[in-house]
Amino acid sequence: MTLETLQAEVMRLSPADRxxxxxxxxxxxxxxxGVEAAWDELADxxxxxxxxxxxxxxxxxxxIARLEARFPG
Structure with missing residues (x-):
């Protein structure tokens, strides 16, 4: 199956299923x-x-404005 065919099939799914x-x-x-668990713990x-x-x-x-000021470009 090509990527294009797969994409067409996926696009037929409902938004929730996608x-x-x-x-x-x-x-x-x-x-x-381990990294994922650490991020989950931090988020909690x-x-x-x-x-x-x-x-x-x-x-x-x-x-966003603070981040853009801190990391321009």
Missing amino acids: ANLLDRLIASLDVDA QREQELAVGATAAVAFDLA
Whole structure:
């Protein structure tokens, strides 16, 4: 099967099924389970900090502007 044929078949799926397939494909590229576990732990920690008010959320636009200022180009 060619990539083009496969893509045409995938595009016939519902948006939800395509999203599920995308998640699975991305997960298949993650070869270091330790790194993924560390990111999951950090995300959980940050979510908890937000929930208890230990840290404040930053608006998306402001976060992007800060990153662009720090890493131009």
